[in-house]
Amino acid sequence: NAGVTQTPKFQVLKTGQSMTLQCAQDMNHNSMYWYRQDPGMGLRLIYYSASEGTTDKGEVPNGYNVSRLNKREFSLRLESAAPSQTSVYFCASSELAGGPIYADTQYFGPGTRLTVL
């Protein structure tokens, strides 16, 4: 049981390049999330998927797109990378649908450290 896995672990891009960050979970969770972590700013939600087939914007969605490929996988795409997107990206998942009446625990992957030059 690997939990939440993310690939790649490290990536360096040039401004304007595109890439996709991959995330998979093997806990049969319904909800999945993408966060970015910047020094002194905590974690900020980029996009989330409350259940398979749905995606919604979080706090900082600009410059990103997501795909919930199936129940296990949730990818984050940068179409045209910018230096402001240099960050550590975390994927997370939770068991229940991320509805407002639930306090389900989110479980995090190890992160992808992205540098945009």
Add this chain to the structure above:
Amino acid sequence: AQSVAQPEDQVNVAEGNPLTVKCTYSVSGNPYLFWYVQYPNRGLQFLLKYITGDNLVKGSYGFEAEFNKSQTSFHLKKPSALVSDSALYFCAVKGAGSYQLTFGKGTKLSVIP
């Protein structure tokens, strides 16, 4: 809007002493509150959460947290700190009417041998 404040960027404590990491929150309605820990170059690990009921919540690795509704606080505590507790700690809140979990900026805990 919901928010979390962790007023201390860093907390230093001697090994064996009790530790407290502070957290206050703002949310509409009843809050769901969480503590996570992050070790260097690792993802976040869940420690504990408050949903309802007993104001004192016990979690992993001997940590506990006390929910105080009147002070809108959810401070993390441990009776006797270990050097291995040194890490970055995040408080997070989710309002009962919100889909999103909002994190504080984190507090770096250093336990000195």
